[in-house]
Amino acid sequence: MMMARELSSEEEAAGGDELRRGPWTVEEDLLLVNYIAAHGEGRWNALARCAGLKRTGKSCRLRWLNYLRPDVRRGNMTAQEQLLILELHGRWGNRWSKIAQHLPGRTDNEIKNYWRTRVQKHAKHLNCDVNSQQFKDLMRYLWMPRLLERIHRSSQSALSDADADADADDASCITSLLHAPAPLLSSPHTPPFAMAADTTSNDSTMWQQHQAQMSIAGAPPPTTTTVTQHVVLPAAAASCHQMQPDDQSFVGAAETTTCCWSESESLPGLAGLYDDVAVALPEFDVETMPMWGAVEGDDPWYTQMLGL
DNA sequence: AATCAGTGCAACCGCGCGGTC
DNA sequence: TGACCGCGCGGTTGCACTGAT
Structure with missing residues (x-):
């Protein structure tokens, strides 16, 4: 039987069991982009909380760095x-x-x-x-x-x-x-x-x-x-x-x-x-x-x- | 048309490192 | 000095999409 795992510190910081997982919605993306535009990157756990995102800081960082950052290049490798x-x-x-x-x-x-x-x-x-x-x-x-x-x-x-x-x-x-x-x-x-x-x-x-x-x-x-x-x-x-x-x-x-x-x-x-x-x-x-x-x-x- | 296998990619997980208290 | 915390990294998973059968 699977034991319920303890919440990590960042999960607690993000609101415990209300955490969202899986694909990001447009609304979440907008929240993250707007918050970073106004306040900058860094302190991802605090950022997730302050931006009103039910995500871990890790998840926010990953989403920003790999997808939302304006200088991310997409498409086939040259x-x-x-x-x-x-x-x-x-x-x-x-x-x-x-x-x-x-x-x-x-x-x-x-x-x-x-x-x-x-x-x-x-x-x-x-x-x-x-x-x-x-x-x-x-x-x-x-x-x-x-x-x-x-x-x-x-x-x-x-x-x-x-x-x-x-x-x-x-x-x-x-x-x-x-x-x-x-x-x-x-x-x-x-x-x-x-x-x-x-x-x-x-x-x-x-x-x-x-x-x-x-x-x-x-x-x-x-x-x-x-x-x-x-x-x-x-x-x-x-x-x-x-x-x-x-x-x-x-x-x-x-x-x-x-x-x-x-x-x-x-x-x-x-x-x-x-x-x-x-x-x-x-x-x-x-x-x-x-x-x-x-x-x-x-x-x-x-x-x-x-x-x- | 339905099913299946293969593929690509976004997202998550676990670990380790460095900073702070 | 050791515990805690935040963060970054590499590995892995899950899922949507596509083409073959």
Whole structure:
């Protein structure tokens, strides 16, 4: 038999058994918004009581931060935001609030939900653990370069179209990545990904910014260039086709080398993964294939990779 | 048309930390 | 110095919605 639990201090503060739970009503939202507009945030238990809300302070705080705050961004994650999430999660793990600090307008809850519903779903489809090295390598050497290329292309098209400002948010997001404070991108080891540039894109803003950031970080930019679809890998990884167990073992950028693979060849370090799912890595064509982030059924590259 | 499974997201819960008394 | 309190964080749950059967 369930014992009646004691009221917590905040439940008592909010009025004990009159507490409301579940979805918020429009009236409650208005009460909360109007009260905060007049008195500001903070002291959530007192706020809930004074605003006349039959909610816990916790509930009010959550509702405000995740939904009612005027600067909350809604809608699909942009490629830049996805890239940032992948990068920062690789660095910090499930530190959602810390990650959210680098995605203006996105809440930790939203990022957490994105990770659980999208990223973990991909891992599940690939039959590997989201925390496994294989999956991390897949993100690092496939998805992140694809996202970077997508960002690169959208920034180029934006530059060529004086009237195009639709990607303004995207541009500001990637700017925050490229111009992030030193700890964000200047880790002592090689940034975990880098798209190799072909001769036509070598002078692109995106690539120059990335190279500049790497230089700022104290490591010279990669000296090799190759065709667009190739990915610059750390030399050790490329030479032995095996990833090191963690980022700390990556060599400096000066030692990076170019690695490419064909349709019949598994991605370096991912052989086991693709053995499991019994598919070879398809070469993705950035000209014709949408990037990850599109509905997976609409993405032939994704579909092919999963063997769907 | 009804049912079921999958998905996405808002909201809740429990824990831990830091401040205050 | 230890108890209490408020708050923030990460994990989990519940539910509405949608598409498949």
